[in-house]
Amino acid sequence: MQFSIKRTLFVKKLNDVQRAISSKTTIPILTGIKLALTDAGLMLTGSDADISIEAFISATDEKNELEIGSTGAIVLPARFFSEIVKKLPEDTMTLEVKDNFQTELRSGSASFTINGLDANNYPHLPSIDTEKQVVIDANVLKQLIAQTVIAVSTQESRPILTGVHLVLDNQELLAVATDSHRLSQRKLHLDIDKDIHYDVIIPGKSLLELSRTLSDDVETVEMRIAENQVLFVAGTISFYSRLLEGNYPETSRLIPSSSTTQVEFNAPQLLAAIERASLLSHASHNNVIKLTLDPAKDDVTIYGNSPDVGNVQETLTHSNLDGEQLEISFNPDYMKDALRSFGQTEIQVAFTSALRPFTLVPTEDQDHFVQLITPVRTF
Amino acid sequence: MEKQKLYDSFVQLEADAKRMLARIDEMQTDLMQVLERDAELEIENQHLRERLQEIQAAADKKSERPKTAAAPRLSKSRANLKKLYKAGFHVCNQMYGSRLDDDEPCAFCLDVIYGERR
Numbered sequence: 001m002q003f004s005i006k007r008t009l010f011v012k013k014l015n016d017v018q019r020a021i022s023s024k025t026t027i028p029i030l031t032g033i034k035l036a037l038t039d040a041g042l043m044l045t046g047s048d049a050d051i052s053i054e055a056f057i058s059a060t061d062e063k064n065e066l067e068i069g070s071t072g073a074i075v076l077p078a079r080f081f082s083e084i085v086k087k088l089p090e091d092t093m094t095l096e097v098k099d100n101f102q103t104e105l106r107s108g109s110a111s112f113t114i115n116g117l118d119a120n121n122y123p124h125l126p127s128i129d130t131e132k133q134v135v136i137d138a139n140v141l142k143q144l145i146a147q148t149v150i151a152v153s154t155q156e157s158r159p160i161l162t163g164v165h166l167v168l169d170n171q172e173l174l175a176v177a178t179d180s181h182r183l184s185q186r187k188l189h190l191d192i193d194k195d196i197h198y199d200v201i202i203p204g205k206s207l208l209e210l211s212r213t214l215s216d217d218v219e220t221v222e223m224r225i226a227e228n229q230v231l232f233v234a235g236t237i238s239f240y241s242r243l244l245e246g247n248y249p250e251t252s253r254l255i256p257s258s259s260t261t262q263v264e265f266n267a268p269q270l271l272a273a274i275e276r277a278s279l280l281s282h283a284s285h286n287n288v289i290k291l292t293l294d295p296a297k298d299d300v301t302i303y304g305n306s307p308d309v310g311n312v313q314e315t316l317t318h319s320n321l322d323g324e325q326l327e328i329s330f331n332p333d334y335m336k337d338a339l340r341s342f343g344q345t346e347i348q349v350a351f352t353s354a355l356r357p358f359t360l361v362p363t364e365d366q367d368h369f370v371q372l373i374t375p376v377r378t379f
Numbered sequence: 380m381e382k383q384k385l386y387d388s389f390v391q392l393e394a395d396a397k398r399m400l401a402r403i404d405e406m407q408t409d410l411m412q413v414l415e416r417d418a419e420l421e422i423e424n425q426h427l428r429e430r431l432q433e434i435q436a437a438a439d440k441k442s443e444r445p446k447t448a449a450a451p452r453l454s455k456s457r458a459n460l461k462k463l464y465k466a467g468f469h470v471c472n473q474m475y476g477s478r479l480d481d482d483e484p485c486a487f488c489l490d491v492i493y494g495e496r497r
Contacts, residue, residue, distance in 0.1 A: 133404055155480075158473065158474070178486065178487050179484050180471075180473075180474075180485045180487055181485065181486065182486070184488060247486060249472075249473055253490060253494060254486050254487070254490050255493075333485075348461065353493075355489065355493065356489060356493055357486050357489060372486065374484035374485065374486045374489060375484060376482070376484055377464070377482065377484055379466060
């Protein structure tokens with residue numbers, strides 16, 4: 001196996017693939033990166049058994065300056081290999097596999113020889129061939145991931161909640177994540193075949209890595225789902241992830257259908273106020289801020305109290321306050337995460353009682369995005 | 380002479396520590412008794428309150444006074460779950476009986492307690 005390639009491009013692809021490679025893996029060969037060269041081009045593969053990323057460098061694309069001497073495959077230690085490649089002196093580099101998987105890297109007058117491993121021992125990636133592929137706009141997918149991943153649980157005690165629940169039915173994609181303290185739900189309409197139906201749980205960590213892999217020049221992402229794997233194809237990158245097994249708890253009933261108190265805020269303004277109030281609540285043991293709504297006086301006020309440091313009180317700018325008087329306490333961190341996911345927009349907050357969860361929705365489009373926050377138990 | 384003194388004070392200290400331990404034991408037993416009594420009284424108090432409410436409800440019915448608009452009361456079983464939840468335990472199907480970490484709320488539990496059964 002021998003080829004030469006433009007180094008800057010190679011480094012970029014290497015970085016993409018390296019996201020999947022972890023130094024803490026139980027399978028030693030997975031600390032390596034697999035290079036497979038065919039007449040069509042060069043395929044780079046990285047994996048940590050949970051997620052796998054493949055990047056393809058086409059031989060026909062002039063920009064790649066890929067010149068193939070002879071085809072073959074090799075596995076090289078990822079960390080050393082990428083550090084060497086990044087520091088090579090010239091614009092182009094040449095890689096040649098010699099006897100006993102010894103691999104020579106040359107660029108200008110520098111020459112490295114590193115020990116490789118037999119590519120035949122590298123685990124095979126699952127083959128996912130299904131006709132039922134789903135094409136999603138890359139920016140929309142990124143947004144969907146950013147909006148739901150915040151609510152994913154970080155605790156391994158309930159593994160199923162570390163994933164995002166994706167349900168595709170009747171051209172509607174529903175993405176839900178919850179850690180049981182808060183919940184985020186996003187709906188998307190997709191122009192796809194009506195027969196396509198999926199119900200899967202994708203690890204939140206995988207989705208986060210996926211959205212980091214999606215560069216700005218990628219326009220659409222193709223999603224394919226098999227038994228226990230999901231594959232996202234974005235341009236020349238293929239992203240495989242394991243699916244979580246098990247039943248996701250029923251979440252639709254958690255979202256209240258009616259409310260007794262409603263109010264509207266500007267999301268960034270409310271976020272700023274919550275951030276101010278949380279300065280003190282963070283110092284106290286329970287990290288709680290209190291919100292009082294009084295429709296009779298048209299007044300909305302938040303309070304933060306930390307017995308050791310002091311307290312804060314702020315009257316909030318709001319509109320359309322309606323319903324019953326209410327006093328509710330919640331964790332400001334959940335509120336901050338939720339508000340950030342809305343961006344620059346007006347939101348409506350709906351409460352049922354001081355003990356029931358409350359919801360945040362964009363005022364413009366109340367159907368497609370919901371954030372739910374559970375109040376703190378007060379005694 | 381110095382050594383003798385040191386030894387004496389050590390013996391003295393040992394005796395003090397033993398006495399202290401005995402006192403701690405005693406106090407612990409007392410505390411347990413107080414706690415038990417407290418729990419008993421709480422339960423008793425609750426029973427009495429329930430009884431009082433019953434009597435009052437009966438009286439209200441008799442005099443046909445319009446009842447003040449109270450929040451819809453939870454059924455007895457749900458009130459029980461609520462009590463468990465307030466005591467810091469999950470009552471949802473997924474995590475029933477385990478502790479609520481750091482007093483964090485749980486949306487599934489709240490649904491079990493307050494949610495509408497369809």
